[in-house]
Amino acid sequence: MKEKNLRSSSWFGRTGKDGFIYRAWMKNNGIPDHEFKKPVIGICNTWSELTPCNAHFRDLAASVKRGVLEAGGFPVEFPVMSLGETLMKPTTMLFRNLVSMDVEESIRGNPLDGVVLLCGCDKTTPALVMGACSVNLPAIVVSGGPMLTGRHKGQPIGTSDVWRLAAGLEEGSVNEEQLRSMEGDLCRSQGHCAVMGTASSMACMVEALGLSLPGNAAIPAVDAHRKVLAQLSGGRIVEMVKENLKLSDILKRDAFENAIITNAAIGGSTNFIIHLLAIAGRAGVQLELKDFDTLSKDIPLIVNLQPSGQFFMEDLYYAGGLPAVLKELNSFLHKDAMTVNGKTISENYASAECYNKDIIGTIDKPFNSATGLAVLTGNICEQGAVIKPSAASAHLMQHTGPAVVFENIEDYKQRINSDGLKVDENSILVLKNAGPKGYPGMPEVGNMTLPKKLLQKGITDMVRISDGRMSGTGFGTVVLHIAPEAAAGGNFSVLKTGDILTLDVPKRTLQAHLSAEALEQRKKERKPQQFHATRGYVSLYIQHVQQAHLGADLDFLTGGSGSNVAKDSH
Structure with missing residues (x-):
């Protein structure tokens, strides 16, 4: 690739004062001059100790860096606001759009040729994808992966059990002492929720959209294969930059339909709807709430995972992961939809196998004939x-x-x-x-x-x-x-x-x-609603947030703004 074709060359390829400044300050990290001619790959990291689901992302980023370096790229890691579902008040959904703005402007304003999006806890995935869509550079998603299945007194437990325990506490069958004894057994490894909650649904969503390498959704966070996938993703993003394979080349209407069909089959979170609508709005793809019903109505539940079923994400991985699910959905999917590895989605699942029919059923013999949505x-x-x-x-x-x-x-x-x-x-x-x-x-x-x-x-x-x-x-x-x-x-x-x-x-x-x-x-x-926020982001949010059927994005961020990368000016 010629240097002039790299977006980063408008920073590092300059002569005179500007080029001197851009390169000199980066060189305080011990970077030799020839590195500035390579594709610059941003690693967008939502690591935070306040987001326990994403607490292992420093290690994951290191694996991505190895892949970028191996492929001849120049990796630069940068932080964005992280949303910890378990701790943050009043709700992380309030800040999803803010994070997307953080991501968009961080990418747009820096000398990046491509980005790797490190996502885990619920809102980090849609927020990072939304932001990246609005800039439309080559991008690939690496999810953090689910935690290992919890175990309490020999029995598996997961996040869905929290709701049963809460009800038990109210009606008197569970006491605080019993609840406390389960705390250390529920979350026994790094990673996001072990059930098909929103974080797992988002990981499945990006794989079904074609935004991640095959197998991304289900590999447990602490499994060595998760680091392997991260390193391979780091290598692949460099190739995507050379091929100029952008998000707009992948996020077509067919990709969104594949994601909706997949979500119905896995019993994914209802939050999937609001996030996918927001991503479609950023990508300039026409998608309406009624499309979710039309595309889901004939799709039975074939994945037997909590909260709709019995098993956990770790079990789904051992059963063949999402590629095995997609292969079972073959007759419903748009097989030629492009993915980040340059192959079609059907090429990616062609060799997949199901190793446990109790966890991944078939269309003819589903786990539940009721659809997921x-x-x-x-x-x-x-x-x-x-x-x-x-x-x-x-x-x-x-x-x-x-x-x-x-x-x-x-x-x-x-x-x-x-x-x-x-x-x-x-x-x-x-x-x-x-x-x-x-x-x-x-x-x-x-x-x-x-x-x-x-x-x-x-x-x-x-x-x-x-x-x-x-x-x-x-x-x-x-x-x-x-x-x-x-x-x-x-x-x-x-x-x-x-x-x-x-x-x-x-x-x-x-x-x-x-x-x-x-x-x-x-x-x-009726007396009109009185809103009490008078300053800052919350006031901005109330003034501009759209309704749920439109994805609850801010109105000034939608409309396919990602169709072109903004011109750099210095």
């Missing part, structure tokens, strides 16, 4: 809502009952276990003001813990409806992402306790038994 519409979700049938209760897929409405999460916490709360197993719990603007940030509170008095009666599931999100590790008959959210003033905002609601998943509807006239009258009487 359904999109609902109706008079209280005019722009859509989502549910995960594979993780819900079959007897609640068609259900009518009275609403028990909570105006916000504080109202829910205050009243859910009140003796005076009029609620039974036929009721439908409704949580408002947990959406993008209303919270703000759209937290994972949609799978509300049931009232203690019902848990004590042995009730384990109820229909729950929210404009918020649910952790990918969660389960239950939970309707999420109501759009427009309550804070935006749609029909959902005026629901009252006692209103009769009907959920009909087979018909894909969610309706309140209220006339259009009654809903309009209530909206006229």
Whole structure:
């Protein structure tokens, strides 16, 4: 490759004062002059001790560097804001778009020819991909990998068990001492959640999109093969720069459809929808909420992993990983979709094998005939809502009952276990003001813990409806992402306790038994939402965040801005 073809040459290839300054300060790292003629590869690292899922990324970055050096590249590692799902308040989703801006401007403003995106904990993956899309350089994703399956008293445990333990704590079958004894057994290695939660769904998403090398999704974080994949990815990004293989060459409509089909088959997180929509918005690919239902409806659940099934990500790896799943989906996928290794997706899974049919089933003999995703519409979700049938209760897929409405999460916490709360197993719990603007940030509170008095009666599931999100590790008959959210003033905002609601998943509807006239009258009487953020990023977010059915990105960041790399000016 000629030096003038490298983006970095507009920094390091200059003569005179500018070239002197760019090179001289980099040379304080002991870099010889000939290195500046090589492809400069940025390693975008979300390592942080406040993000335990990503705490091993320094080692992973070292493996990437070996690959870059081996292939004749010049690796430079740089940090971006890291989002730790387990610690960060009020919700990491509030900051996903901020991280994407950090990534975009870090790439755009520096002498980089290609980037390796080190992602792990939930929001880091979509944030890094969104940011990279908006610059459109050659890029490859390396996920951090799942932690090893937890073990407690000889039994496997994972993040999905946290929700069962929380319910047990409320109804009295579990005490704090028992809970504390499990803490050290749940997360027994580095890596993200061991179940098919959002982090695992995101790792599967990037592999199905073609943004990572084959096998990326399921290799455990502490398995030596994870470092091998990182080193191979470092080598491959150098070749991608030479080939000028950019994100826009990979992120076509076919790639997005492959990802949606895959997510349905694996029982992936509902958060997948909101993140993939945001990535599509950045890539300039037309994708709508209804597409998720159309593409998912005929896809059964073939991967038997928690929370929809029994096993864990570590087991999926031993069973053949995502390539084995993709091979089983062969008849549904766009086989010619290009991937980062320069091969089509079907070439990548052609030699894959399934080693355990209990973990990876077949289309003809799926683990669960219910799909992993359904999109609902109706008079209280005019722009859509989502549910995960594979993780819900079959007897609640068609259900009518009275609403028990909570105006916000504080109202829910205050009243859910009140003796005076009029609620039974036929009721439908409704949580408002947990959406993008209303919270703000759209937290994972949609799978509300049931009232203690019902848990004590042995009730384990109820229909729950929210404009918020649910952790990918969660389960239950939970309707999420109501759009427009309550804070935006749609029909959902005026629901009252006692209103009769009907959920009909087979018909894909969610309706309140209220006339259009009654809903309009209530909206006229409704007091507009008051937002309290007055400064900084949170204020910017509230002013510009889009609704869930559009991906909850900031409106000024969407529209295919990644179609061209911004011209450098100095």
